[in-house]
Amino acid sequence: MLTINEIFYSIQGESTYAGRPCVFVRLTGCDLRCSWCDTPYAFHEGSKRSVDDVLEEVDRYGCPLVEVTGGEPLLQEDVYPLMESLVTRGHTVLLETGGHRSTARVPEAVVIILDVKCPGSGEAHKNDWTNLERLRPHDEVKFVIKDREDYEYARDVIVRHELAARAAAVHLSPVHGTLDPRTLSEWTLADRLPVRIQLQLHKLIWDPATRGV
Ligand code: SF4
Numbered sequence: 001m002l003t004i005n006e007i008f009y010s011i012q013g014e015s016t017y018a019g020r021p022c023v024f025v026r027l028t029g030c031d032l033r034c035s036w037c038d039t040p041y042a043f044h045e046g047s048k049r050s051v052d053d054v055l056e057e058v059d060r061y062g063c064p065l066v067e068v069t070g071g072e073p074l075l076q077e078d079v080y081p082l083m084e085s086l087v088t089r090g091h092t093v094l095l096e097t098g099g100h101r102s103t104a105r106v107p108e109a110v111v112i113i114l115d116v117k118c119p120g121s122g123e124a125h126k127n128d129w130t131n132l133e134r135l136r137p138h139d140e141v142k143f144v145i146k147d148r149e150d151y152e153y154a155r156d157v158i159v160r161h162e163l164a165a166r167a168a169a170v171h172l173s174p175v176h177g178t179l180d181p182r183t184l185s186e187w188t189l190a191d192r193l194p195v196r197i198q199l200q201l202h203k204l205i206w207d208p209a210t211r212g213v
Contacts, residue, residue: 001051006042008212025068032123033123055089074106087110093110099128114135120147140167140168145174172196172198
């Protein structure tokens with residue numbers, strides 16, 4: 001069984017898949033408390049659903065792209081059969097994970113979007129650095145940037161771990177409403193950093209507080 005917060009169909013707002021229609025399966029529960037978290041409702045709200053029940057609802061949308069997200073989806077054991085079943089059914093599966101839980105058991109075909117926590121989140125000390133060693137060429141890495149300290153932290157991790165060469169993409173995403181995307185872009189250009197500036201597309205299309213988009 002899984003505890004599911006919500007399943008919805010929307011436009012993918014992040015990663016190199018941004019702009020594509022996508023079914024989101026949001027799992028309940030998270031053991032982090034990032035200062036800028038935009039899904040605190042996923043900490044506790046949810047209902048018990050079987051893997052088959054979730055697959056049936058996903059199928060109804062007839063959408064090839066599916067993202068498994070949270071909360072922190074790797075906290076629930078049945079996320080593994082869910083991801084395997086989605087892959088078997090021919091979906092492109094994205095997994096958004098907070099970077100503090102091991103990705104060792106994530107199926108090979110799944111695209112991991114690994115969120116590396118920066119100091120401004122308050123949770124950087126929990127990063128599991130072995131996840132960076134396990135990156136596959138189709139995986140992507142994301143840093144949410146709150147201020148200059150976060151930027152310099154991300155820059156150092158990117159350079160030290162040669163992330164641009166080892167992942168499909170490295171994204172820097174400014175905290176919405178806190179860090180001006182232009183400022184982040186100028187820092188990135190000044191350092192010739194090989195990353196993508198990522199704006200959360202769904203927050204530009206819909207009101208940032210809207211749920212289920
Ligand atoms: S890991 Fe994600 S869901 Fe958990 S507190 Fe951080 S931003 Fe929120």
